[in-house]
Amino acid sequence: MRDAKALGRDAQAMGEVTATMTGFARTLRAAGVPADHERTQAFVRAAGHLGAADPDAVYWAGRLTLCAGPDDLPRYDRCFAAYFGGDRARAGRTAPPVVTVVRHTAATDGAGTREPAERQALAATASATEVLRRRDVARMTAAEREEIHRLLAMLRARREQRRSRRYAPAARGRLDPRRTMRETLRRGGETARLRRRARRSRPRRVVLLVDVSGSMAPYADTLLRFAHALVRCEPRATEVFSVGTRLTRLTSELRHREAGTAMLRVSAAIPDWSGGTRLGEELKEFLDRWSCARGAVVVIASDGWERGDPSLLGQQMARLSRLARRVVWVNPHKGREGYRPLTGGMRAALPHVGAFVAGHSLAAFEELAERLSHA
Structure with a gap:
């Protein structure tokens, strides 16, 4: 021994x-x-x-x-x-x-x-x-930004669950007459036990509208990588659009598992990188063409520098707030000390926003992901 x-x-x-x-x-x-x-x-x-x-x-x-x-x-x-x-x-x-x-x-196996x-x-x-x-993405070196992108690629964003209209077999719940009857027929007319059903749960849909205009150029790539992390975690319950001078759907490009490949596809798909900002017109087009905002958590990532009519943006934001479960506005400048939302676009949008958060650092993105899990 x-x-x-x-x-x-x-x-x-x-x-x-x-x-x-x-x-x-x-x-x-x-x-x-x-x-x-x-x-x-x-x-x-x-x-x-x-x-x-x-x-x-x-x-x-x-x-x-x-x-x-x-x-x-x-x-x-x-x-x-x-x-x-x-x-x-x-x-x-x-x-x-x-x-x-x-x-x-900092603390792992074998410490x-x-x-x-x-x-x-x-x-x-x-x-x-x-x-x-907690450092501002716009003030990072290329190596530091690459490290942040790598950490974003490993982000696991949970999602709030909602009750679906569809039912699934369950141990408790409402009586399922069809399954009970089929079970009875299989047993020659003798009822062995009553079958039951309950409503399924599904992740709540999240819709991201990412501003890719010139004023958002230091943050747009990182925001899209955050969007890629959300799509990777829940591909069927996430929609992503870019807004600038045109509205572009990016969901299919962001479904590629590899972040680098997804970003290459996104770059090829967006025709208005670093252009102007027409948030009111693009939001109107989004609400007219797409129905995915109904009951969803809509996240708008923009600094609010609206070159169009701010009143149009306010009207469309009011319309969006009636359709969506919640509207979250992500502004990278909110993380800076002393920031005040004085631009015309922000002043028109804020009355219809459920949450106004920062989006300038990895910590801010982690907090946003946690917020989406309880929205």
Whole structure:
């Protein structure tokens, strides 16, 4: 019978291997591969069965469990080569490389095995990340903006549920006469038990109107990436339009899973990038042509610099507020100290807005996503 020290060494080695595997999954998420918690757990179990000391076994265990499609394979190969030093996975590795962990976590698996210097580096990085979360997107460097876009791509936005008119089988609820009768006929006329039904629940629809005019140029790309995160989470309950001098539906372009590809398609679809702003006319066209605003949460992302008639915008906002469940206006300038909504467009729209929020930073987008989950 093995002694307690040997069992303790085995448990420690297993914990180190698990920390290495989960660190590799975090590296993949940073590269855009959807290696979520369930896939990571499947990877750890598969590597345990196949043998964590065998590089080929670890490679194929990760490839079959962490990758969601063919587009992930090139990124997976690059990350595997960089993380495991080319070809070999070493069970004695106690923690992911600092360059990988620093980008992601302040407190994750295997934190107790890290050296004090590494823990200090992680704490400093977590503090820097928190500062970056609240920094204005328009004042960021290209590298910082890229990091914010990567974090937005991992955003998981929950959605408020609503009761549908359709019914589904349920243990409790109203009597379902059709299913009860079919069950009775299958049993030769004897009623075994009464079947019941209840209304289904569906995510509430969210409609985003993103201003892509010249005054919104520093924020438009980040707002569209936030819209991509919402579409990715609920593709059937999200609609996205760009407004400027023309109204353009972008939902189909944003349904691509890869954020970079989706943004390329969006750029090709929008004909009025950095143009003027005619919010009143575009909102009227939206309400005349599309019926998706009824009962939905409508989010308008704009600074309110209306070049058309502000009274038309006020009329259409009143019309929208009667149709939608709630109207949320996102203005990037609201996050700045001392901001006051003095433009004609904002003054015409605000009486019909249910919530007026900022949209200038990653923290503001996270707060908006949380608001949509309870709208």
